[in-house]
Amino acid sequence: MKIGILTHHFIANFGAFLQAYALQEAIRQEHPDDEVYIINYIHLKHFIINTGGWFRFYAGRETMGEWIQKIQLPGTFYSARHKHMNLTRRCYDADGVNRLGLDVIVVGSDEVWNFRDTKSDAEIKFGRGLNCKRLVSYAPSVGNSTPDGEIPEYVTEGIRGFKAISVRDSLGLQLVRHITGKTPLKVLDPTFLIDFPMEEVRLPNKDYILFYYAENLPTHIKDQIFDYAKGHGLAVYGAGECDRRYSAVTVNLTPFQWVWMFRNARFVITGTFHGAAFSIENERQFKVYLTQKNRIRKVNDLLETLGIENRGIDDSFVFDLERQEKEIDYKAVNERLRQKRNKSLDFLRNEIR
Incomplete structure (x- = not known):
């Protein structure tokens, strides 16, 4: 079985990278006989705004040396993605994703369901246009999007099309319950599900x-x-x-x-x-x-x-x-985390199948 993860993996942000990597590794752990990929879908507007932000110079806050390090970060993230993520070929729309021939697509985590964020909102993250046997959400965050006010049609129809839904926070739970009438499982962010490799930073031996x-x-x-x-x-x-x-x-x-x-x-x-x-x-x-x-x-x-x-x-x-x-x-x-981690891994184990 071919499993693809659709998320915000492509932006130069530590949390975004680590949640995508963690979800990849957690699904691999629960489905060792299957192929697990990060769908290399690029939302151009989100990518351009995020990358451009790293090149701003804040004269009162940073030195030129710090700025030089900062503008190297997009390249550092690019290298890390290609080293640690099992990426598909690059895609820019749902047709490109469909051509990958995936059996299951897992949408999440991060703010992939924040439909009020004009720089990152994408209909594809709600399943619009995707053809696969099973569409699952794992721990999507809705950011500051609430059930109050008008909800776009692609959000309501998209969420109703998921075969299994979990969310990361209470606002996401409220949105799904408002749209479907059902209460989804609230799970842990995927960064809580695995142990990460360590790469030391050379610093003085000082607290x-x-x-x-x-x-x-x-x-x-x-x-x-x-x-x-x-x-x-x-x-x-x-x-x-x-x-x-x-x-x-x-x-x-x-x-x-x-x-x-x-x-x-x-x-x-x-x-x-x-x-x-x-x-x-x-x-x-x-x-x-x-x-x-x-x-x-x-x-x-x-x-x-x-x-x-x-x-x-x-x-x-x-x-x-x-x-x-x-x-x-x-x-x-840690006892609370242990209980919630077990439920979260159970969801990945059972609902992807």
């Missing part, structure tokens, strides 16, 4: 605080974190991101080096879903600062699912590593 896209973190909070680090002999790094104040330039990372940065951090501060996810997977203490509506919903849903809702940073936040590095009880979190 560090890790930032990953906590945009707009208030200056007084950021200042006190850097002051604390300086006073306690800690380094501060960014996971594939730029800031003049970081202890070293760690921008042009491979996806597995990015994972290594989380695994070895003393503490993480992030504003993204996968920043929180990889903190949890690596049993790191962390805090989140969320400003984008779609991220607020996705991250809070994950934290509620795992019983660790108290991760937010407010204006009164005071950084104190000795106290905060004991806040999360990972024994309880």
